[in-house]
Amino acid sequence: MKRLLFVLLALAMVLPVFAAAEKDQAAEGPITLRVLNYADATTPAYAVEKEIWDTFRAQNPDIVLEYEELFDEAFHTKTEAYAAAGRLPDVMFMWPSGRSSTLYNRNLVKDLTPLMAPVKNEFVPIATSPGQFGILGQIPQSTTNTHVLYANLGLLKKLGLSEPKTYADLVAMVPAARAAGVEVVLIPAKSDWVMQSCLFSMVLGRIAGDEFINDVLAGKANFTDKPFVDSLAFIKRLYDDGVISRTALQIDYGEGPALFASEKSLFYIDGAWRVGEFITSPDSGVALIPPAKQQSDFKLMNFPVIPGEKNANSSSVIAGTGFGMNANIEAGSAKEAAAWRLISYLNSAEVLKKRLETGAFSNVTRIGVTASKMEPLQVMNAQLAPAKATYVVDGILDASVYGPINIGLQEMALGTATPEQVAQTTQKAFEEWEISN
Amino acid sequence: MTQIQPMLKPKLSIGAIIARVLLVAILIGFTVMTIYPIIWLIINSFKTSKEFQMNRLGLPIAPTFINYPQAWKIGNFSMLFVNSIFYTGVATLAIVILSLSTSFAFAKIQSKATKPLYNSFVIGILLALESIMVPLFIMSIVTGVYDTRIGILIPYIGLGLPIGVYLGTEFIKSIPDALIESARLEGASYLRIFFSIILPMCIPVAMTLAILTVTSLWNEFMLVNILASRESLKSLPVGILKFSGSLASDYGKQFAALVIGMLPMLIFYLSFRKQIQRGLAAGAVKG
Numbered sequence: 001m002k003r004l005l006f007v008l009l010a011l012a013m014v015l016p017v018f019a020a021a022e023k024d025q026a027a028e029g030p031i032t033l034r035v036l037n038y039a040d041a042t043t044p045a046y047a048v049e050k051e052i053w054d055t056f057r058a059q060n061p062d063i064v065l066e067y068e069e070l071f072d073e074a075f076h077t078k079t080e081a082y083a084a085a086g087r088l089p090d091v092m093f094m095w096p097s098g099r100s101s102t103l104y105n106r107n108l109v110k111d112l113t114p115l116m117a118p119v120k121n122e123f124v125p126i127a128t129s130p131g132q133f134g135i136l137g138q139i140p141q142s143t144t145n146t147h148v149l150y151a152n153l154g155l156l157k158k159l160g161l162s163e164p165k166t167y168a169d170l171v172a173m174v175p176a177a178r179a180a181g182v183e184v185v186l187i188p189a190k191s192d193w194v195m196q197s198c199l200f201s202m203v204l205g206r207i208a209g210d211e212f213i214n215d216v217l218a219g220k221a222n223f224t225d226k227p228f229v230d231s232l233a234f235i236k237r238l239y240d241d242g243v244i245s246r247t248a249l250q251i252d253y254g255e256g257p258a259l260f261a262s263e264k265s266l267f268y269i270d271g272a273w274r275v276g277e278f279i280t281s282p283d284s285g286v287a288l289i290p291p292a293k294q295q296s297d298f299k300l301m302n303f304p305v306i307p308g309e310k311n312a313n314s315s316s317v318i319a320g321t322g323f324g325m326n327a328n329i330e331a332g333s334a335k336e337a338a339a340w341r342l343i344s345y346l347n348s349a350e351v352l353k354k355r356l357e358t359g360a361f362s363n364v365t366r367i368g369v370t371a372s373k374m375e376p377l378q379v380m381n382a383q384l385a386p387a388k389a390t391y392v393v394d395g396i397l398d399a400s401v402y403g404p405i406n407i408g409l410q411e412m413a414l415g416t417a418t419p420e421q422v423a424q425t426t427q428k429a430f431e432e433w434e435i436s437n
Numbered sequence: 438m439t440q441i442q443p444m445l446k447p448k449l450s451i452g453a454i455i456a457r458v459l460l461v462a463i464l465i466g467f468t469v470m471t472i473y474p475i476i477w478l479i480i481n482s483f484k485t486s487k488e489f490q491m492n493r494l495g496l497p498i499a500p501t502f503i504n505y506p507q508a509w510k511i512g513n514f515s516m517l518f519v520n521s522i523f524y525t526g527v528a529t530l531a532i533v534i535l536s537l538s539t540s541f542a543f544a545k546i547q548s549k550a551t552k553p554l555y556n557s558f559v560i561g562i563l564l565a566l567e568s569i570m571v572p573l574f575i576m577s578i579v580t581g582v583y584d585t586r587i588g589i590l591i592p593y594i595g596l597g598l599p600i601g602v603y604l605g606t607e608f609i610k611s612i613p614d615a616l617i618e619s620a621r622l623e624g625a626s627y628l629r630i631f632f633s634i635i636l637p638m639c640i641p642v643a644m645t646l647a648i649l650t651v652t653s654l655w656n657e658f659m660l661v662n663i664l665a666s667r668e669s670l671k672s673l674p675v676g677i678l679k680f681s682g683s684l685a686s687d688y689g690k691q692f693a694a695l696v697i698g699m700l701p702m703l704i705f706y707l708s709f710r711k712q713i714q715r716g717l718a719a720g721a722v723k724g
Binding site: 074 | 571658
């Protein structure tokens, strides 16, 4: 026992030395890049994700990837720890705002504008323009409709209903849907961001428009003004009219696609990125909605006409996620070249085509990239073009301002706050944010 | 001739019978609450996500085993299993030995420093892991042990010591001083006394500590997620978290991954349940 104790203690003292030596050795070899990727292992696109990274490794033997892959809160916790310790990976998955705000606010990521300049014309403007934080911190791989109305036309037909053109048409469906034991519109709103990002942003764009948000940011309008209150009131009306059930607040985000595929509702609201959940999984060869049924029974559409809207058929669109680079990497260094080679590869036609085919994206920011192996829902998604793209609330406002909106949307559903109260809380949060900035 | 009277059970009053029935009902209720989620999880791991949404409580209509090999492959569980066994085994052994040796010193070798040192250990029980996460991460980078096995083991051992020292000290205090004094008179060193007298007598508390440590380390996620980047260093809970979370959508794979992670603990309990029950009872802190 004594010997064992001594061995353990000796090991504890010696192993860190080996660990350090191991790292020094790695530093002398090919260029090593530390990478943090965000990947959902449960999505059908996961197998292709692996393939994308393996291809880079095979094509670039002079670059060693210290690859780390996390998902959901594990990713965000780790990113925050990296940021707090000032030890960000060399290349990392990022959002254009929202969950990556810390990285932008603390200047931890490099402005990629100079590196992007030579290839600027190969991408749509949104991919090469500085974002909310004034820098091009990541190259968005796609633009995303954060609102899509997934319609089950087969179920509508079965109930003797037809495609809605106006909000009144949706309200008229409530009795028939209730009699059949299904919801009219299902939205997995347990997480507060879903209602804001996937529905309210579109409603605000239709009723108030981007000009209103611009005016608020410029101090020319307030969140307590009529357009904002009316937008909130419309969300309340959806619940009051029974178009959305209050039980939506109990539905986990992950549950939504399977519930819709199981014909629990006539319509489903989510972002365009969710199409990937319905198509055939490369792993199992099984689809939540088989391609033939996608073609015959389903349709992707924009929300019908909303009372009082001024931007007909508009929808909320945001620059998508992408990869950014650690600000500490020296400009002009071999490491920067290697990191840029990786980011360029991740934005190459080869990779973006694969992402289109898996349904991870409905479109890509690189001009001229199309995919042939697409299932009907993917094709519908790619063709779904709103008449006008409007802001996504969490893409344009600070977290301290959109936070109260997210909470308020849930409070209205529960009947614990009125649209006016939510508007006042938002205005207060905005004024506090203005003072602190 | 004396007649032997058969032993008669005392007749229970109606109140006692009702109390007993209620007690049994409550115990059955608790048992169901504990066992049912496990059974539910196992049953649903044999369903596709779609079937799960249609039929959440019933048995699978068309049982599928595909979730298991897929979860195993995608999660790279072979490697994660080995890592989990390594971290749990080494850290548990180290925590038990280091806790008991420290406890021996605190309980039987008194000095002025004993109380403050003991308190400095025990206060660790109150520390929330979240509150020390970032400092630990920074320390791990500064000392060069970030993303190494030893960098994961040291915090595991360090964080396991407070409860170990607390349990060990209270237990060793109950061992008569006379035993140690006699050994000292015979010329035995403290190290000899620890290994020859104290450690064998501490088997019950060592079992308790080992059980507590094994279960908490096997399920530990936060530290290994923060202190390791390389996939080859991560443990089972990190693999499982690839499948579960509020954004995950393939419930079949998620449940299969959870069963894979839970199974070793279930086997551990079923194999050692007698020792675990004995250990938990015997290792209870003596006042």
